[in-house]
Amino acid sequence: MADSPLHTGCIKTIYETTIDNKLPPNPIVQVLNIKPIIQNPAAQQAQQAQQAQLTRIRLILSDGVSFMNAMLGSQLNDLVTEKKIVPFSIVRLVKYISNRIGNRSSSLAQRSMSDLSANIFPIKSLNPYQNKWTIKARVTQKSNIRHWSNPRGEGKLFSVNLLDETGEIKATIFQEQVDKFYELLEEKKVYYITKAKVGMARKQFSTLTNDYELTFELGTEVTPCFDDDLPVLRYSFVQLAELGNIEKDVIVVKLTLWDRFAEMFDSPVDSVVAFKAVKVSDYNGRSLSLVPSGMVVVDPDTPEGIKLRGWYDSVGRTENFLTHSGLSANSFGSGTDFISNVRKTLSQVKEEGLGMGEKDFFTTKATVIFFKQENFSYPACKDCKKKVIDEGNGWRCEKCQRTWPAPDHRYIMSLNVSDPTGAIWMSAFEEVGEKLLGHSANEMMSLKVSFSLVRCRHASWEDVLENRINPQSDTQLIQERDEEEKFRAVFSEANFKSYIFKCRAKNETFNDTSRVRYSIISAEPVDIIKEGNELAALIEQYDKL
Known part of the structure; x- marks a missing residue:
């Protein structure tokens, strides 16, 4: 368990304490969820202008082990309406009281984070036919927020790749859920995730091999996990030699980085770099290109990275390599000689x-x-x-x-x-x-x-000029003919x-x-001088026959 700023165990102590002066002083807890409660739903429209004063707000507080319900004092509603407190904020309770409300609070208070851990599903087992599941996964990649606009409307989305010991899965978040989860979900951190929709993966938008993907819905719950026992990243390394029947350890292939990867890349010379989600193409021979959802890791702490570093430091640094400009796609694709x-x-x-x-x-x-x-x-x-x-x-x-x-x-x-x-x-x-x-x-x-708009109704410029209606447009027509x-x-x-x-x-x-x-x-x-020399060499060889 990593160090946590939360006062672990304070929720249980608050629940079991019946005397106010025995309550834990200034406990630090996390807000898991915020839900406004309007006591008269029929008057909701009339109350919108004074919602901060008329609405009670219910919180779910966690200490990292247990969690329970709490009602925010109405005089503090501004903390929520002004977004000073949002889901997953960490707060200190300076003044509070504990009330027992029948058996309901008892059942809620006894539900703990350990219950979530006990019902964890492996990612590889997720499918659309399961209704109740919770995964514990690390965010390995998070995209930027993307906006769209079409005749059906406008919207926004972002996606994350999630990883556990069994596999990876992509999750996509749309519309209002973007505001709720974009700041919460951070790369390399671990979360409990439940109540998301499992659907068939759209392979054209994903580099993962999973047949399914997740879509966050209104009821989706995401809870930070302070355990750090999951893998950081999963690779499926391919040796350059496996791109074709080529002698290994002597090939350098061109790889292109785009957009934010190109701007952020600052790896020093002689570094070992792992690229995840790379597309192979035949442009100018065989070349590689990192897709937008890919990742770049400098000096990865993997067995393959350590082995490559050892080889390069011992013998690779002094090797002579065939550069990408000397390669052809035929060399890799069919196993024949270079072009x-x-x-x-x-x-x-x-x-x-x-x-x-x-x-x-x-x-x-x-x-x-x-x-x-x-x-x-x-x-x-x-x-x-x-x-x-x-x-x-x-x-x-x-x-x-x-x-x-x-x-x-x-x-x-x-x-x-x-x-x-x-x-x-x-x-x-x-x-x-x-x-x-x-x-x-x-x-x-x-x-x-510039000229197609005029020509679209006429066979020739002569037809255009003969059928003109306004002689004052001659200059424009002549300009368009020049175009x-x-x-x-x-x-x-x-x-x-x-x-x-x-x-x-x-x-x-x-x-x-x-x-x-x-x-x-x-x-x-064509280089005329070079061509002339080559022709002269061919003629000389012919004369020797």
């Missing part, structure tokens, strides 16, 4: 059937000959980058449950590239799109929108430029039809 700089022609890509089985990666030199200009981007959420939906009064992200006044447009373009052996349609995304066009997707959409010319010019200038493309080939099925899709992972302009 080499030996290029394939576009005809070889097709003839060798790249992408027909598992994902394949290749390098090629090709020239952009055409961009599809109709749908070159999508409206994205500014947080998670998923597609958002236009609801008229804003753009709605279903994943983040947020509405934005305007989206963040991101490239998802289709382009045709060719070399002397053939041509292929490829897809390019945000970073590659900006490199090819030299403009952001937001800038291109701004140009497109379209600027838009088209960006694509025209990007055509017929050559790049070294690193690409992915993957077989995808849509409407029962399979086809190989080619995606550009990176694009680098």
